[in-house]
Amino acid sequence: MIDNALFAPVTNLKGVGTKTAADLGSLGIYSIYDLLFYFPFRYDELQTLPLDQIMDGQKVMLKGIVATEPFVSRFGYKKSRLSFKMRIDHDIIMVNFFNQPWLKSKIEIGQEVAIYGKYNVARQSLSAFKFVAAKENDSGIAPIYPLNRHVKQKKLVTLINLAIDDFLEQVKDIVPKEIRQKYRLLTDREIIQKMHHPNNGREAEIAKRSAIFREFFIFELQLALLTRNDGQQKGYPKDYDLKEIAKLTSSLPFELSADQKQVVNEIFADLHSERQMRRLLQGDVGSGKTVVAIYAIFSAITAGYQAALMVPTEILATQHFKKIDELLRPLGVRVALLTGNTKTLERREIYRELTDGTINVVIGTHALIQKNVIFKKLGLVIIDEQHRFGVGQRQALINKGDNPDILAMTATPIPRTLALTVYGDMTVSEIHHLPSGRKPIISVWKTSSQMKDVYQQMKEQLAQGFQIYAVTPLITESETLDLKNAEELHQKLSHDFPDQKVVLLHGQMPGPKKDEIMECFANGDINILVTTSVIEVGVDVANANMMVIYNADRFGLSQLHQLRGRIGRGQTQSYCVFVADPKTDAGKARMKVIAATNDGFKLAEEDLKMRGEGDLFGKAQSGLPEFRVGDVVNNYNTLVVAQKVARELVKADPGLKDHKTLKQVLEYKQLEQNRI
Ligand code: ADP
Ligand code: MG
Helix, strand or coil, X not given: CCCCHHHCEHHHCCCCCHHHHHHHHCCCCCEHHHHHCCCCCEEEECCECCHHHCCCXXXXXXXXXXXXXXXXXXXXXXXXXXXXEEEECCEEEEEEEXXXXXXXXXXXXXXXXXEEEEEECCCCEEEEEEEEEHHHCCCCEEEECCCECCECHHHHHHHHHHHHHHHHHHCCCCCCHHHHHHCCCCCHHHHHHHHHCCCCHHHHHHHHHHHHHXXXXXXXXXXXXXXXXXXXXXXXXXXCCHHHHHHHHHHCCCCCCHHHHHHHHHHHHHHHCCECCEEEEEECCCCCHXXXXXXHHHHHHHCCCEEEEECCCHHHHHHHHHHHHHHHHHHCCCEEEECCCCCHHHHHHHHHXXXXXXXXXEEECHHHHCCCCXXXXXXXXXXXXXXXXXXXXXHHXXXXXXXXXXXXXXCCCCCHHHHHHHHCCCEEEEECCCCCCCCCCEEEEXXXXXXXXXXXXXXXXXXXXXXXXXXXXXXXXXXXXXXXXXXXXXXXXXXXXXXXXXXXXXXXXXXXXXXXXXXXXXCCCCCEEEECHHHCCCCCCCCEEEEEECCHHHCCHHHHHHHHCCCCCCCCCCEEEEECCCCCHHHHHHHHHHHHCCCHHHHHHHHHHHHHCCCHHHCCCCCCCCCCCCCCCCCHHHHHHHHHHHHHHHHHCCCCCCCHHHHHHHHHHHHHHCCC
């Protein structure tokens, strides 16, 4: 354990037991340090203003007295409005809460309330977001934390305050003083205080600027330590067996595309060289990266090494495993699958056979970075969808070998300069053209008033024996609500397509259940698969040739493209329907772009542009690592400075001898990212 009270588990706080600790763990909070640095993702300005000073559409907090009995009216599909009149001094305004009918029981005539919402001047009405009992809040600004169903805001705030009271004094800065002064950054203590308890919006902004720098600085330090030898890192030349590799080539049911051949050759050269390979393979979804990875794996194995392939989800791990096992087993390769769901006995067996070298290649999720996984001779590490893993996680797997060759893959290309800033020094390979003979997917954008056409087309496809994906986005900050969306869609489609087998697959299902459903879908036993974005990466079912994406305007372009990539995998024509009713011009433009463009590189560029303009929906699946406070596009300049500063620091003090606290934080991060 690192010698620092801040890194102690949350149970070291007064009154925090194992239950609370487990709940916090579900948010990724394990230690007191984590609590202190678990920042709000936004603030509600709770300033109350006199009615005549509020501009139309402004978000405000209004305090007043409930003047009429709240009334709930229901309309449309599961929608409701709860309304009542509120008296503010001598004025009466209308308050409307949408889709929160349960608030009715909390609101009584004569009660003093404070309500946060958006004010409509002409109608003198408040479209309310949030109900606050009047006494509760007077500070003018309320931090809003990312939460889940296990941890409520109130509880979290209490715990954070407890941590601040007892431990703030022990927090030491990690950004060196000269740098802090040069870039006018706050100290760590100030950051904690002001992020959690700003006195006003401006103070929160200032604190956030420093928090972002701090976050990027840590990240870039990890990267700098990782790639400190600037690509000159020594590796082991691998003497692969071309005769064996020719057997792989002749067993493939297709010929490699020109781009694939080129990348395979680049990888061969890397494997052969004395330097460690650090290659990033960018290729559109469906471009055939897996088979390239298989070449790399097999070559390393013929040279006497083991290989590991790490992917972000179980579904993907299982799919890769099947494909790789099918191709490589006949060539005498032992392939294993290791995920969080691997049964204990089997797991032990795998550990043993990895250590004694019986297993040649293991495919898995984060389970691969567990302590017990010890290789005999790991020579190649492949990380698929690498932006989904933290630097520490990637490093943990890499450390299981002795300077193994590294191949990272991503289906969401990002511009080179950005790639260098977020991934460090890697050589970039690209696959631009899809394998030949693929029919381009026909995409259309439909509004919900055109669902009849969509249903018609679905029926035609189903009648021909094809299968369909129906996808709903993750649209809220709450998992439970998202699940509800998917469940509702499942009900609706089951009702509307009574003679088809309609099945729901979502992220919160246990792994074996997910596998089972995917298996059924792959076997053709399910006609319509209703799913959230769990399906986004890697799944490969050629007979599914239609996808309907609901609320498509809630996804980023790259993510839509990723989803769409699940179809168009067979010989038949595929269709993708984006159902969306965007209100803004930008939203409409996005739907037009995605329906008109099949080029992932181009869409990624568009996505970044829009994201740069503050578009939040672009965030998921944009091919970029996720940060807690920072955003690599919107805060790009900060990222560049952080990179520069981090590199200089590592150069001057590679062992971080003069930066004890910093070193501890990095060690802690490493531990933390390897938690499963
Ligand atoms: P990616 O991982 O890049 O999204 P995959 O590796 O899953 O793409 O490949 C998509 C599909 O294309 C797979 O079914 C694969 O077997 C097939 N494929 C790959 N390369 C070729 C090729 N050269 N010719 C024909 N089909 C190919
Ligand atoms: Mg893939």
